[in-house]
């Protein structure tokens with residue numbers, strides 16, 4: 001089978017979702033089992049779900065068509081009758097970028113929390129905003145959702161443990177949007193199960209940095225996964241020959257996940273190189289994202305995007321995302337584009353405001369609105 005090399009994602013810094021399936025993934029798809037997963041009869045999908053259960057230490061797991069589907073169902077399995085609220089970071093994908101799914105599908109009020117440290121949510125934030133008790137004026141918090149990583153930033157394990165213990169002492173469930181929990185595990189060396197022990201449900205994506213073409217997975221207890229299977233069917237997510245998709249996900253686990261640590265290291269190295277140019281990040285660079293602080297870096301984002309086009313690298317805003325298909329050549333080109341933009345900005349009229357996407361809720365380009 002002929003396959004373009006390098007991938008078309010080689011110079012793609014907009015997101016780690018742009019990766020293309022590897023030859024091994026395409027080969028695995030060709031040789032997948034073709035059982036019907038709505039009947040629970042697809043061997044590859046069963047194996048994939050079993051492997052996720054083992055890795056997460058959760059009782060059971062279920063393939064999802066997307067991270068959004070895994071999150072929305074992952075929250076909904078914990079909820080019954082409103083009024084109820086879900087507490088999460090105000091930047092959380094589950095709240096800001098899933099088409100108001102929590103309102104529509106779970107009839108939940110969302111409590112969007114601005115972390116006091118401007119970086120990640122802590123127990124103190126949770127205690128400040130959680131709604132407890134049975135006052136009829138309120139919507140008691142039934143789920144806390146933590147995004148790990150958020151903006152590529154790691155929430156310390158100890159903080160997760162504290163939030164989890166607080167939640168369970170108040171009969172609140174904790175969901176993890178672990179779209180990039182793989183990255184957290186790769187960067188810290190903590191096994192996935194170390195993180196997952198603190199959650200009642202964990203949703204993970206296989207089509208972000210892991211590079212599979214489609215999908216995610218939700219892990220939880222057996223009874224929760226049984227309920228999730230029902231809700232997934234209701235949303236039209238019961239797919240038949242799912243092995244075509246889960247076979248690629250299996251290759252992603254086997255071949256791409258082990259490369260993720262190196263991707264995180266390359267991102268940190270990029271951060272050190274950019275520091276020499278005076279370009280600083282909005283938030284810590286813990287994994288595979290570098291969010292340019294355009295104002296503090298005195299960088300005009302409009303000029304930077306023009307330079308990126310000239311140097312043949314794709315960027316859309318302040319977020320630089322690395323993944324396994326980015327080449328060394330592309331990183332060098334990106335650095336050249338940034339160096340050129342720094343120079344041009346220095347000589348141009350003082351307008352250091354981003355000309356790209358508007359900032360604020362729902363924008364992935366601004367991650368530290370409240371950081372000092």
Ligand SMILES: Cc1ncc(COP(=O)(O)O)c(C=O)c1O
Nearest residue numbers: 066067068069093147177179205
């Ligand atoms: C943190 C996070 N969670 C969930 C999702 C949703 O994933 P999907 O695009 O597969 O629905 C994304 C997508 O980028 C994400 O960044």
